[in-house]
Amino acid sequence: MKTLLLSADEIGKAAEIIKRGGLVGMPTETVYGLAADALNGKAVASIFRAKGRPMDNPLIVHISDISQIKPLVKEFPEKARILAEKFWPGPLTMILPRSELIPEEVSAGLDTVAIRFPGNEIARKLISMSSPLAAPSANLSGSPSPTNARHVMDDMDGRIDAVIDGGECAIGLESTVITLAEEPPRILRPGGITAGQLRDAIGEIVIDPAVTHPLGKDAKAASPGMKYKHYSPRAELILLKGSSQAYIDYVNSSDEEGVTALCYEEDMDKLKKPVIAVGPADDLETQAHNLFSALREADKTDARIIYAHCPEKHGIGLAVYNRIIRAAAFRIIEV
C-alpha cells in the first residue's frame, strides 16, 4: 500500500480515508496516533496488524466534543466531570466503564474504555469530520513513540493509508492515564498532566506500582500496555544513577565498544564519547519533549550501549522516568 503524506490542509482527505475504514497517522499534542474509526471493529483490528500490537492491549478512544462521550460509557462520575472540565482538551486519558457500543477490538475484552479529548487542532478537526477515533501511538509495537511525521513514516510507510504532517508534538510523551472505574482513582501511566495537578482537582489518587517498578512474573497488569517491552532503541540502554560527575566518570572510563551518552546539555563537553543531549538537567519538560526523538536518533548511529543519566521523578519527570526505565528494561547501575 502507498502511504500518502498529507498536509494540514488535507484533513478532509484523511477523514474520507477514516470513513471508509482506513488508517491515518495523526498529530496530537502528546505523540502521533494511528487512527481508525473507533466504532468500526474491522478498521480497529487493522491497527493491531499495522503496529504488530498484541490483541489484548486496549486502545484509547479520542473525541473532539464532550457530547460524544455519553454513548461510549456506562457512567460519567462526578470526578471524571471535574477532570474533564479542568484538563480537557489536553493530555489526560480517563478510563471509565464502557457501553455496548465499544467494539471488542477497542477494549480488548475489558469492561472499561479509555477516553481522551486531545488538544491538538488537527486531531480535533479530523475527529469532528469523521468519528471518534481509536488511536494508539503510531510506532511499531515496542519502538519509541513518534513525535513527528517522519518518525511515523519511518515505522509505518507502506502499512497505513496516510499520515497528516502536523509538525513536532508539543509535549513529546503520551497522555496521563487514570482509571476512574475504581476508588480511589489510580494513575496507570504518568504523562503531561502530573499527579499533583490531579490531586489538586479531585483529592486522593494512587499511583500504580507498575509505573516505577517491573510487574511481578504472575501479576496481572491493570493497564495491559505496561507488561510489554516498550520504547526500546536497538542499542542496549542502561540508566546510571548518581551525581553528574559520577555519570561522566563512568561513561568516560568505559572501554566497551559503541558507547553513546544520552546526557544533559551541560555535561556534553565533558564526555569523551558520542553524545545525544536530551535537554538541560533542571528542565524536565524539555527532556520529556526530546526523549523519544533522542532514542530514535540513537538508532540511526552505530551505538551499541547507551548510558543515560537516570531522570528526576517529580512532576513530569515521573513520566520521563516511566518511559526510559521501560526502554532500559529496568537496568539501572548505581554510580
Ligand code: TXA
Ligand atoms: O497520548 C496518548 O495517549 C497517545 C496519543 C496518540 O493519544 N496514545 C497512546 O496510546 O499512547 P497507546 O495505545 O500507545 O497507549 C495506551 C495505553 C496502553 O498502555 C493501554 O494498555 C492503556 O493505555 N489502556 C487503554 N485502554 C485501557 C483500559 N480500558 N484499561 C486499562 N488500560 C488501558
Ligand code: MG
Ligand atoms: Mg504506545
